[in-house]
Amino acid sequence: MTRLPQERALRTREILLRAGAEAFDEYGYAGASIARILERAGVTAGAMYFHFKSKEGLALAVMEAQPQQIQPKLASDGLQRLVDITLVWACELQVNPLLRAGVRLSVEQGSFGVQDPSSYLGWREIMVQCLEDAEKQGELTGDTRSEDIAEFLVGACTGIQLYSQLVSNRRDLPERTVRMWRMLLPGFAPPEVIARIDLDPRRGETA
Numbered sequence: 001m002t003r004l005p006q007e008r009a010l011r012t013r014e015i016l017l018r019a020g021a022e023a024f025d026e027y028g029y030a031g032a033s034i035a036r037i038l039e040r041a042g043v044t045a046g047a048m049y050f051h052f053k054s055k056e057g058l059a060l061a062v063m064e065a066q067p068q069q070i071q072p073k074l075a076s077d078g079l080q081r082l083v084d085i086t087l088v089w090a091c092e093l094q095v096n097p098l099l100r101a102g103v104r105l106s107v108e109q110g111s112f113g114v115q116d117p118s119s120y121l122g123w124r125e126i127m128v129q130c131l132e133d134a135e136k137q138g139e140l141t142g143d144t145r146s147e148d149i150a151e152f153l154v155g156a157c158t159g160i161q162l163y164s165q166l167v168s169n170r171r172d173l174p175e176r177t178v179r180m181w182r183m184l185l186p187g188f189a190p191p192e193v194i195a196r197i198d199l200d201p202r203r204g205e206t207a
Contacts, residue, residue, distance in 0.1 A: 013051045015041050017065060020058045021101035029059055029105060029112045056114065059105050063119045066102040067126060074207055079139045079189060080197055082130035083181055084207040086157055090173040091204030093161060103161065120158075124150045134189075144188040156180055174201035 019041035023032035034055055038045060052058040069092055076084050092099045106119045124147075131146035140146075160180055164173040178199045185194045 009051075012043060012047055016043060016048055016051055016058065017061060018098060020055075021062050021065075021098040024059060024062060024105055025097045025101040029055075029108060056112065059109075059112070060114070060116060060118075062098065063102045063105050063109070063116070064122070066099055066106075066119055067122055069096055069099040069102075071126070076207060078130065078134040078137045079193060082127055082134065082153075083197055083199065084203055085126065085130070086153070086177050086181070087174060087201060087204035088207050089157070089204075090161075090170075090177040090201070093173060094170050107158070107162065120154055123154050123157075127153055139190075139193045140188055141190055149188055153184075156184070174204050177201065177204075 016037070020032070020037050023037045023040060026032075027036070032055070034045070034048070037055070037058070038048060041048070048058070052061060070085055070088050073088050073092075074081055074084050089099070093103065102119065109116060127150035128146045131140065131149055134140050135146065157177075157180075160176050161170065161173060164170045164176050178201050181197075181199055185197065189197075
């Protein structure tokens with residue numbers, strides 16, 4: 001008998017997460033009022049506060065949901081998986097409001113009194129795991145540290161998406177991501193490994 005209420009609660013939480021993301025993506029944190037989010041979600045304030053203590057709590061949940069928008073779409077491993085994470089991310093940022101809102105809130109969080117690096121640290125750990133797998137498969141040169149590469153990639157991806165948003169509303173983000181990899185891969189992968197990495201930006205739609 002408890003399954004149905006639990007399923008309804010999970011659905012309500014997902015609806016609120018999506019509605020909040022759409023509002024944050026469109027209006028930013030300040031402009032996304034609780035009333036606007038509730039109207040979009042079609043739920044009561046009580047339902048929202050059952051799942052999230054505040055608008056800030058909802059914003060933090062949106063930021064933390066970013067990897068869930070990427071990882072289920074991946075089937076590769078090692079260095080190709082690392083590349084695919086960024087290609088899927090580049091394509092999803094064009095169409096996925098939950099991912100867009102998470103990125104926007106992560107960048108703008110100081111404006112609403114939050115300093116939470118969790119989303120960046122989460123991406124770093126996911127990338128470190130890919131790089132450690134790549135190292136076990138002999139895909140990295142011997143003088144590289146997975147943590148250093150991962151931290152640089154998180155910063156590089158943050159920068160290129162901001163630049164792409166300003167100059168093309170992210171329409172060219174997949175191509176910019178490929179150019180990033182063409183410059184970075186020779187720094188930590190041997191030529192024979194680079195030769196077999198698929199850098200087709202369309203992988204972001206199918207990886």
